Structure formats: C-alpha cells, structure tokens
Amino acid sequence: MLLGAHVSIAGGINFAPARAHEIGCTAMQIFTRNQRQWTSPPLAEEEVEGFFAAMEKTQIRSVVAHSSYLINLASPDENQKQKSLTAFILEFDRAEMLKLNGYIFHPGAHKGEGEESGMRRVIEQLNFIMDERPSHKTKILLETTAGQGTSLGHSFEQLAEIIHNTAHPEQLGVCLDTCHIFAAGYDFRTKELYEKMMTDFDRIIGLDKLKAIHINDSKTELGSRVDRHELIGKGKIGLEGFSFIMNDIRLEPVPKIIELPGGPESDRENLQILRSLIAE
Secondary structure (H helix, E strand, O other), X not given: OOEEEEOOOOOOXXXXXXXXXXXXOOEEEEOOOOOOOOOOOXXXXXXXHHHHHHHOOOOOOEEEEEOOOOOOOOXXXXXXXXXXXXXXXXXXXXXXXXXXXXXXXXXXXXXXXXXXXXXHHHXXXXXXXXXXXXXXXXXXXXXXXXXXXXEOOOOHHHHHHHHHOOOOHHHEXXXXXXXXXXXXXXXXOOHHHHHHHHHHHHHHOOXXXXXXXXXXXXXXXXXXXXXXXXXXXXXXXXXXHHHHHHOOHXXXXXXXXXXXXXXXXXXXXXXXXXXXXXXX
C-alpha cells in the first residue's frame, strides 16, 4: 500500500524523506521549493544527492510534488499567466531532477472570464510546457477541485476536456482529492455511490489516468463548493467512504496522500486510522 502524507522541506528537500519515514509513510508529497514565492535559486547538487541518499534509507516507493498555490495557468491576466508559466516549468524541472512520479497542480481560476476560455488557456499553457519538456518522465497531474470561486477542475468532464484536448494527453494524469470532489458534489459515502463515482471516472477520464489520491475529510457539506480539509473520520465524509478507497484493489498501485492540519504526530495517527480500514 502506497500511503503517506505531505511533508515539510524545511532546511532542504533532502530532509523530507526522513520526516516521511518517521511517521510510517510508503509514499509522500512535497513542495519542490518555497511555494509562497515566484522564483527560487536552483537546486544544489548536494541537496539532490542528499535526497536520493535519504530515500534509500526509507520504505518510500512513490513521491509526488505539489505545485505552488501562486500558479494559475487559467488566468486572463497576462502578467500572472507568464509568471505562472515560468514558475510551473521551474517546479516541473525540479520534479524531474528529483525523479518524482508526478507533479500535481490545480487547473486554475478563470477570474470571471468564463470556464471555456479558462480551460482554453490551461490547454494552451500545457501544450507549451509539454513541447518545451518533451522528454520529462514525471507526469503532470491535474487535481480535482472543490469549485470554489471561479476555480476550474470541479468535474470529471472538465478534467477530461483539458486532458483530451492537449497535444500530448499521454503525459497527463489526474490526482483525485476526496475533500474537493465531495465539496464539488460527488458523494461516495455508500458502496453504491462509491461504485457509481468510480464508474463515472473511468468512463469520462479513464482509471488509467488516476495517478494519485489526496485522502482528506471535509469540514463542509456535500456540494458546498468550499475547500476545507478535516482529519480522517472527523468530517462530513466519515470513515466508511474512505474504507471503500482503501479496499479498492484497482487503486492499490495509486499513491494515497493525506494533507491535513495538525503536524507529524497527527499525520501518523491519521495514517494509522486509514490502515485500520483495510480488510484482513
């Protein structure tokens, strides 16, 4: 089972594997740099080598990166769009340098210009990025969103439209965030509803495109369109919904990552709760 958490890169990326290992991770997610800034100095060679050396001392078998929250490929503002593109490529290059499995990003917000024009901009930007970096092995993963404000990616149809209209759909995948899809209106709290959701995902996007799962409970109600993560079993989704994911044999190779408040000890406890849901 590839199960883990988003861990801090404080002090350097090379410290992240040990932090993840200490709380029992077999997968992890990181930022590749300070995600509150547009630019960063290049990764030092010793930091990269230190990362690989640290990884060898762990049981971690899958690592994904999350993009900076500043990035908005759907922005109609030319300045923000250009800064987003530059930052995206910088982070994508870092993910490739670290040999990460995926680079996860939110499709962005159209800022009132309309969903179709926003998605068109995302497609154009992704085409440019993939043309610039055709040999990168790290997959670009579009994350499902809650649909808060003018955010794109709140339906399987939107993600499919973006992926299938790019020039290189084979370089793209999806990260399914349980809090986000629940807030966007996808209910999976019963076996029947879970199977319907997965059938819809497979029909619209394709299960082969599902490359990562963010396992987060939701503070807000079904269909609220508000993105607020909650500890596992403490929110509106509840343990049963997560048990379907943890016991779905189709999802066994997909890394499952928690992004929760509370710090390392809380993460350890939440990972244990998720493991306890796995049927013997």
